[in-house]
Amino acid sequence: MSDQEKLQGQKESLLESLAGTGAALAALVAEVHNADLAEWMQDLPEGDAWRVFESLDIDSRAEVLEHAEDALSGQLVERLTPHQLKDVVETLPADEVVDLLALADAQTAEQVLAFVDDERARGLRELAAHAPDTAGGLMTTEVIAVPQGTRIGDAIKLIRTEGEEAEEGQGLFVLDGGRRPIGYVSDRMLLTHSIHSTVDEMMVEPISVGLEVDQEEAATQIEHYGLTELGVVDAAGALVGIISADDALEVLEEEASEDILKIVGASPVHQTRLPVLKRVMGRLPLQGVTVAGGLATAAIIDLALRDAGEFSPDVDLLRFVPIVIGLAGNVGIQSSTILVRAFATGEVEPDREASVLATETLAGLLIGLICGSASWAVISVTEPATGATAFPLAVGAAIAAAVTFAALLGCLIPMGCRRVGIDPAVVAGPFLITISDISGTALYLVVAHLMLER
Amino acid sequence: MSDQEKLQGQKESLLESLAGTGAALAALVAEVHNADLAEWMQDLPEGDAWRVFESLDIDSRAEVLEHAEDALSGQLVERLTPHQLKDVVETLPADEVVDLLALADAQTAEQVLAFVDDERARGLRELAAHAPDTAGGLMTTEVIAVPQGTRIGDAIKLIRTEGEEAEEGQGLFVLDGGRRPIGYVSDRMLLTHSIHSTVDEMMVEPISVGLEVDQEEAATQIEHYGLTELGVVDAAGALVGIISADDALEVLEEEASEDILKIVGASPVHQTRLPVLKRVMGRLPLQGVTVAGGLATAAIIDLALRDAGEFSPDVDLLRFVPIVIGLAGNVGIQSSTILVRAFATGEVEPDREASVLATETLAGLLIGLICGSASWAVISVTEPATGATAFPLAVGAAIAAAVTFAALLGCLIPMGCRRVGIDPAVVAGPFLITISDISGTALYLVVAHLMLER
Numbered sequence: 001m002s003d004q005e006k007l008q009g010q011k012e013s014l015l016e017s018l019a020g021t022g023a024a025l026a027a028l029v030a031e032v033h034n035a036d037l038a039e040w041m042q043d044l045p046e047g048d049a050w051r052v053f054e055s056l057d058i059d060s061r062a063e064v065l066e067h068a069e070d071a072l073s074g075q076l077v078e079r080l081t082p083h084q085l086k087d088v089v090e091t092l093p094a095d096e097v098v099d100l101l102a103l104a105d106a107q108t109a110e111q112v113l114a115f116v117d118d119e120r121a122r123g124l125r126e127l128a129a130h131a132p133d134t135a136g137g138l139m140t141t142e143v144i145a146v147p148q149g150t151r152i153g154d155a156i157k158l159i160r161t162e163g164e165e166a167e168e169g170q171g172l173f174v175l176d177g178g179r180r181p182i183g184y185v186s187d188r189m190l191l192t193h194s195i196h197s198t199v200d201e202m203m204v205e206p207i208s209v210g211l212e213v214d215q216e217e218a219a220t221q222i223e224h225y226g227l228t229e230l231g232v233v234d235a236a237g238a239l240v241g242i243i244s245a246d247d248a249l250e251v252l253e254e255e256a257s258e259d260i261l262k263i264v265g266a267s268p269v270h271q272t273r274l275p276v277l278k279r280v281m282g283r284l285p286l287q288g289v290t291v292a293g294g295l296a297t298a299a300i301i302d303l304a305l306r307d308a309g310e311f312s313p314d315v316d317l318l319r320f321v322p323i324v325i326g327l328a329g330n331v332g333i334q335s336s337t338i339l340v341r342a343f344a345t346g347e348v349e350p351d352r353e354a355s356v357l358a359t360e361t362l363a364g365l366l367i368g369l370i371c372g373s374a375s376w377a378v379i380s381v382t383e384p385a386t387g388a389t390a391f392p393l394a395v396g397a398a399i400a401a402a403v404t405f406a407a408l409l410g411c412l413i414p415m416g417c418r419r420v421g422i423d424p425a426v427v428a429g430p431f432l433i434t435i436s437d438i439s440g441t442a443l444y445l446v447v448a449h450l451m452l453e454r
Numbered sequence: 455m456s457d458q459e460k461l462q463g464q465k466e467s468l469l470e471s472l473a474g475t476g477a478a479l480a481a482l483v484a485e486v487h488n489a490d491l492a493e494w495m496q497d498l499p500e501g502d503a504w505r506v507f508e509s510l511d512i513d514s515r516a517e518v519l520e521h522a523e524d525a526l527s528g529q530l531v532e533r534l535t536p537h538q539l540k541d542v543v544e545t546l547p548a549d550e551v552v553d554l555l556a557l558a559d560a561q562t563a564e565q566v567l568a569f570v571d572d573e574r575a576r577g578l579r580e581l582a583a584h585a586p587d588t589a590g591g592l593m594t595t596e597v598i599a600v601p602q603g604t605r606i607g608d609a610i611k612l613i614r615t616e617g618e619e620a621e622e623g624q625g626l627f628v629l630d631g632g633r634r635p636i637g638y639v640s641d642r643m644l645l646t647h648s649i650h651s652t653v654d655e656m657m658v659e660p661i662s663v664g665l666e667v668d669q670e671e672a673a674t675q676i677e678h679y680g681l682t683e684l685g686v687v688d689a690a691g692a693l694v695g696i697i698s699a700d701d702a703l704e705v706l707e708e709e710a711s712e713d714i715l716k717i718v719g720a721s722p723v724h725q726t727r728l729p730v731l732k733r734v735m736g737r738l739p740l741q742g743v744t745v746a747g748g749l750a751t752a753a754i755i756d757l758a759l760r761d762a763g764e765f766s767p768d769v770d771l772l773r774f775v776p777i778v779i780g781l782a783g784n785v786g787i788q789s790s791t792i793l794v795r796a797f798a799t800g801e802v803e804p805d806r807e808a809s810v811l812a813t814e815t816l817a818g819l820l821i822g823l824i825c826g827s828a829s830w831a832v833i834s835v836t837e838p839a840t841g842a843t844a845f846p847l848a849v850g851a852a853i854a855a856a857v858t859f860a861a862l863l864g865c866l867i868p869m870g871c872r873r874v875g876i877d878p879a880v881v882a883g884p885f886l887i888t889i890s891d892i893s894g895t896a897l898y899l900v901v902a903h904l905m906l907e908r
Contacts, residue, residue: 003663033659033661033679035678035679035680039678066680067678067680156645159642159645159646160645160646163642163645163646164646166642167642167643167646168642169642170624170640170641170642170682186624186641187624187640187641187642187644187645188613188617188620188621188622188623188624188641189621190641190645191610191613191614191617191641191644191645192613192614192617192618192621205487207487209457216798219703220707220798220799220800222700222703223700223703223704223707224489224493224521224800225487225489226489226520226521226700226704227700228624228682228698228699228700244682244699245682245698245699245700245702245703246676246677246680246681246682246699248699248703249673249676249677249699249702249703249706250677250680252703252706252707252710253674253677253706253710255798256706256707256710256711256713256714256798257710258879259710259714259794259795259798259879260710260713260714260717262877262879262880262882262883263714263718263787263790263791263794263879263882263883264717264883264884265883265884286883286884286885287884289884289885289888290884290887290888292888293887293888293889293891293892294891296892297775297779297891297892297895300892300895300896300899301772301775301895301899304899304903305768305771305772314759314769315768315769315772317759318755318759318769318772318773318775319772321751321755321772321775321776322775322776322779322891322895325751325776325780326779326887326888326891329783330884330887333717336717337717340713340717341713344670344674344709344710344713345674346674346678423716425712425713425716425717426716428716428717429716429717429718429719429740430718430719430740430741430743430744430784431740431743433744433747433780433784434743434744434746434747434780435747437747437748437751437776437780438747438750438751438754441751441754441755441776442754445754445755445758449758
């Protein structure tokens with residue numbers, strides 16, 4: 001907790017010093033971990049983020065770009081000259097360089113590649129050819145590998161020579177004549193064994209995946225086998241790269257968030273950092289499915305009950321309850337799920353809660369207005385039999401009200417839970433939906449009563 | 455994919471060889487990675503799992519126990535004599551030992567501790583005192599640490615001496631006079647620098663968390679800062695243990711699954727490996743909330759429309775649509791979410807699909823029967839005005855039918871998606887709920903029509 005407070009203090013000082021001189025800013029950022037800087041810079045206006053970035057030395061710039069989400073990295077890379085970008089690129093591992101160059105425009109990327117030496121440029125081009133969500137796109141090609149029978153002493157000498165490039169490596173692969181991995185030796189093993197013994201004596205079975213394997217599958221393998229490094233092999237089985245456990249961590253966290261958010265229909269990840277309109281656009285397609293389903297349900301009820309020969313205006317009102325509670329439930333659970341994940345991954349700390357509450361509720365209002373208008377329009381056309389023009393309008397207005405209220409609930413309930421120490425995930429689902437069902441139905445009936453003067 | 459097929463072949467051979475001699479079994483298991491063995495043994499009857507385990511040597515036994523879920527480890531540990539358990543314990547890192555001893559009965563655990571040397575036993579007892587879901591519960595205490603100013607050569611000598619114990623470490627911490635971490639040096643750095651330089655020249659800023667910090671928070675720190683090892687410090691700030699990136703992987707995967715499943719009200723994780731009754735019990739509390747909410751919604755509609763003075767039998771029928779679609783939607787999304795996660799984490803490979811489909815549908819049927827009966831009972835008592843005894847019974851029966859059908863859909867849709875290459879997560883949520891809303895409403899009206907002869 002005191003670490004938390006220290007970080008919060010640093011963040012506030014940073015915001016203050018943005019108003020002051022460059023020197024004060026430079027002194028301050030030097031004390032902050034670059035991973036934290038990358039996180040905070042996401043909340044700054046673009047110009048301020050650039051001022052912070054400009055005050056950093058080359059190594060820190062590289063690290064900030066390594067830790068930052070693509071949106072921020074993209075902004076920063078756009079402002080760098082090819083020469084500045086080249087300086088940064090030189091200190092980063094190949095896989096990070098490829099990710100960065102993908103964010104730059106094609107011309108800049110070409111200029112940067114022209115600056116670096118031919119062999120590295122070729123390696124970078126090869127790496128860039130793999131789809132980003134595959135093992136090939138995730139791996140780094142800076143690998144230490146030795147043939148069978150190599151003595152520990154010689155292996156260590158090789159690491160000394162090539163170590164600059166592979167300074168983030170944690171071991172080496174033992175290869176057969178066809179460069180196929182047959183063993184893995186960790187640096188710790190190298191350190192604890194005699195330099196006269198051979199790698200064969202201590203190597204463990206290596207685990208590898210193909211270049212085209214999905215990155216989530218690769219990360220799952222690392223977790224399943226408890227590895228520090230996973231080999232990546234080409235179609236012939238020859239080693240071409242490695243994926244480390246901390247690369248896997250990022251992938252698993254990202255993919256888990258993606259799965260959760262897809263299930264509730266709120267992709268892509270990091271919704272709280274997106275502009276409100278983008279959030280609305282991302283969630284609309286699945287609300288469309290819900291509207292269509294709700295209208296179909298209303299039609300089924302109409303069919304079933306009309307056949308029975310009885311009919312009353314109340315039935316018409318009730319036929320649309322499923323669409324109201326369906327939409328409200330969706331939007332509520334989207335907001336609450338986004339917050340549960342954002343709490344778990346550190347995306348929303350207490351200082352961002354107010355802005356997230358405001359923007360999520362606004363997103364809910366917009367979704368409600370769009371879905372309410374769509375329902376109004378469809379019902380007006382398909383069900384002229386419902387009589388008064390006020391009826392479809394009342395349904396539309398009730399949908400808008402219920403959905404906005406659900407978004408508000410979907411934020412307030414998890415935030416309240418976190419404050420009093422209840423696990424937000426437990427109440428984010430069925431509990432929230434139940435409240436939103438009850439309140440949505442009540443709101444719908446109240447709005448309908450008022451508008452239909454019944 | 456061919457790796458997948460190879461694994462599938464090994465698994466089938468294993469199942470066949472269980473019928474044969476012990477020698478054939480031993481030869482076979484020696485070729486299988488212990489992480490895979492641990493996974494497969496979960497699907498075997500307890501006696502067979504024990505036969506496989508018995509055919510393993512000490513090191514492999516230790517690794518299987520390290521990779522296995524608690525349910526399997528618990529079964530195996532129960533059958534081991536204290537002496538056998540001690541042999542296994544000796545080859546495992548301290549954090550794994552503590553987890554295993556927690557699964558043994560108290561007497562066995564004491565006997566095992568009596569076998570190991572005093573210092574290690576004291577360390578194990580201390581470690582066992584931390585709550586399992588905190589940094590203290592996750593860390594291992596086998597750490598290499600040196601004072602400031604230590605030369606690389608001396609640091610390497612220390613690793614040689616203590617390396618046996620810390621053979622899974624990947625670097626060392628540099629401590630000040632109060633044993634507070636002030637730097638971290640990876641093994642790779644030690645290998646690439648001159649033995650005459652000091653650790654101060656190359657150490658990076660260490661990141662540490664307190665003993666009581668939640669394990670998910672600790673894992674998130676490792677991901678956020680891109681670490682290979684995170685320090686764990688006591689209240690005075692002194693280093694007491696480390697958590698590695700691959701420990702963090704397990705935690706993040708587990709916690710992400712937990713969050714997802716809590717949101718849909720289907721805890722704990724690994725539902726597909728639980729007995730059906732346990733799954734039902736775990737999901738019932740939240741179905742209860744949904745039933746209560748649905749009944750409240752029905753009451754609100756009753757109140758609103760009865761006040762309006764109009765009323766028809768159809769209204770009574772429609773008042774209970776929210777409860778039907780609410781429950782069906784819950785159960786459907788529970789099954790589909792369980793499968794989406796189980797696909798992502800490798801818990802359900804194609805060979806387990808049939809058994810998962812059968813058990814999940816059975817779970818759905820049981821939940822449907824229980825919730826249907828509960829609704830029947832409540833409606834009979836609270837709403838005698840609904841007249842015919844057949845009415846509450848029809849509502850109850852319709853709930854049971856709709857919920858069972860939703861569970862079936864919740865399995866078939868993700869399985870079908872995986873087969874044709876669509877991401878199951880995209881259809882697991884709103885799309886599934888929409889289908890289950892429509893089919894649930896239709897089923898409800900059909901069942902009600904048949905039972906009420908209308």
